[in-house]
Amino acid sequence: MTDTTKQPIAGTSLNAHLGLHVGALPIEVELHIDPSSITAIVGPNGAGKTTLLRALAGLIPLDAGRVVLGDRVFDDVATAVHVPTEQRRIGMVFQSQRLFSNLSVQENIAFGQRARRVPRNEARNIAEHWLQRFGLAGLGSRLPHELSGGQAQRVALARALATDPALLLLDEPLSALDAETRAAMRTELREHLGNLTIPTILVTHDIADARAIADEIVVLESGRITQRGELAEIAADPRSDYVRELLRGL
């Protein structure tokens, strides 16, 4: 499934060893993700998927472990390194989009550039480029509440990618959408993400999302990885009841 035509950029792979807690549940996970590779983290509710993503983003601290992207150390508990979220240069798409309700679509997409002191006109041009690319041309002056669910999700992805991130984290990006939009967005997401040359992590509880979008699948159950590999490998040898149940959804 790995696309060999992509040009991986040396040194931007993600290497993470994360130890942390969500409530009383300990999470212990190792991840290695190549540039241009999309990893789906699937698992039941409460397995720690979102917590894992938030830790990679630096939104919550680690109890133990290291997070390294290329040659940049984001977290190293042993040496007390913790790079704040805003300095990580990551892109994150949230389940509920979290668009800025008081800003127009264009201002939402330009937000990351403006936060990095890019001049207004330049940021606007970059936003305009992303609006075109995501089929949102003409919607730049709308407010988020005037968008459909699919449009809002495109804006959220465009907003994240407009900052030229070195790592992309997607937390259930499709689950807030209705079934029809969801199928269309799945295809679209695959196209947009397929062209990226950065490590991408997609958290989902739907194996169909993982099949459509991801190169590798990581199964997370109760804070531990129970199985990982390409879908075919996992399907050939399901190692838990959860995975067997999951595969029935295909």
Place this chain on the structure above:
Amino acid sequence: MPAIAIAIAAIAFFALPFLGLLWRVPWSSAWGIITEADSRDALRLSIECSLLAALLSVILGVPLAWVLARIEFPGRSVVRALCLLSLVLPPVVAGVALFSAYGRRGMLGAPLADWFGVRLPYSTAGVVIAQTFVAMPFLILTVEAALRGLDRGPEEAARTLGATSWYSFRRVTVPAIRPALIAGTVLAWARALGEFGATITFAGNLPGTTQTAPLAVYRALEVHPDQALVLSVVLIVISFLVLIALRDRWLTPPSEQSR
């Protein structure tokens, strides 16, 4: 409907004093009284000091509200109670406390006067301090409640986009709490405009320097009752107009306005 009858009685309870006031006002000489020098001074001083107090309340109160809402530290509830104390205190007690601290022989007043020649009591700056002291809690309460009730999601999104906490505060948090911020500022301003007890205790009642409109009304009641009535009407009109202008327009979140 008994509720409607009681409501009408309650409305009358609020309306009758104002009607009584309007009935007593010497309308033919009202403009002459307003333009008397001491009336003008008192109104000007009232407007200037109350606006300054409102501004000071925002500058100090918003960061304070943010700290109280967002940062957990030991003794937080004690600090909050301390900062809101002047809300429930009799204003004259607030004035006595201010005097004890900043008075000529006060804890801070003595060094301020000796070293810097700064004397706050019986000065216009003293009026602003007295007003801010009793007015800021209105802003703190309103803004802190709004910050506590705020969805933190967009702030997190801003951080992932590279925004510093200050940038995200300005562009994400402040717009989201704008209705509360405006309501809190107006409440603080109104409290400052109406402030009497702390001002007269701490800053005295000196025409042209510390005599704001409420103090002028108090003084005039004895010597020039018509002036007291006219100044009262002016204060009522200003406050009423502000409340009407506020209505719902500024008090609802932006996303609901356009719906």
